[in-house]
Amino acid sequence: MIPAAFDYVAPSTVDEAVQALSDAGEDAKVLAGGQSLLPVLRMRLAAPTTIVDLGKIAELRGVREDGDALVIGAMTTHYDVQRDHLIAEHAALLARATDTVADPQVRHRGTFGGALAHADPAGDLLAPALALDAEMVVAGMDGRRTVPAAEFFQDFFTTSMTPAEILVEVRVPKHTGWRAHYEKFNRVAQAWSMVAVAVTVRTDGDAIAEARVGLTNMAATPVRASAVEQALVGQPATAENVRAAAAHAAEGTNPTVDGNADIEYRQELARVLTGRAVSAAVAG
Structure with a gap:
């Protein structure tokens, strides 16, 4: 089936993405890896007026250290999480769980932040994020805020983010040697x-x-x-x-x-x- 018509926006910065979502209103959807959104669009289970594609925002990719925490960009793919040496050393649980996500094709396209923001209770990355006391950094028109995993997931496919916010990065306390x-x-x-x-x-x-x-x-x-x-x-x-x-x-x-x-x-x-x-x- 062919998706319903929509406007397409591909911002290059987080601020531009937030502004695009704010301008589009509640009927906008964020496109990360697309592994959950695209099937829904094809089946016309959703008909957003605007798609905001985060694929061009370089800030949202990669893994880095910040003191006692790892910072994982929301657009970092499952494939990169699986193979990152910092995650293997300091957050091995994430690597173990990511190994079980779908198949290699999905892991090359799907994103760490996209899976968390989708908030499917059957998804394999939510429980590890909760167990590791991860924190979600969310950006909106009023700036950025940090939400503990225990408060981020609120119901089936529902998070604490508003329609005009995006998940920027995930902070995971180091569990070195665990x-x-x-x-x-x-x-x-x-x-x-x-x-x-x-x-x-x-x-x-x-x-x-x-x-x-x-x-x-x-x-x-x-x-x-x-x-x-x-x-x-x-x-x-x-x-x-x-x-x-x-x-x-x-x-x-x-x-x-x-x-x-x-x-x-x-x-x-x-x-x-x-x-x-x-x-x-x-x-x-």
Whole structure:
């Protein structure tokens, strides 16, 4: 199907992009990698009056260090996230999760910021961003503001951004030396997660000193499994302790019911996958 007609704007700066969105009003759409937007346009599930393409804004690409944080440009592709040495060293969980995103073609075109701004609860990068305490830097007509991941994701496909704001970059605290794993369950390769678990841990000898656990597709937004984290910290990383901690994974979750699974099945998946993910992360 052919998309409905729209105006096309390709700004070269963030300020120009924000101004274009403000001028176009609420019916405008932002084009990043296009892996989510273009299919929607082709099926005419959306008919924006204006498309604002961020592809020419060089500021929005790349990964850099800023003190105790990594700064990831919103237009950095999944492919570049996978292969960036700074991410591998200081935020290994992001690299592990990005490895599972779709297929190589999508990873070459899709963008880190685009996936987060799309806010699909089945997307594979939201829970890792939440687990790592990432912060989103958002630009609008009133300047830039920083939003913690826990406040950024608000509902299905809904973030705290206004229609005239864009995601500029993501700040991720360094987790240097932490071990990580992303355990994903889906029916077929390259499909969306039915449930997935993002885990990163810091060990001290045989014990788990710190733990961060995020759940994918267990609610309308990514979920932090705080009870699992609390149960792990200070404990030797034995199979028995990991199983006991993983038993708390579904607490406070409210997964959706669809053709793939009901609530009980997803909650059991969360417990099983959390155990696997923690064990794999500890093993390195």
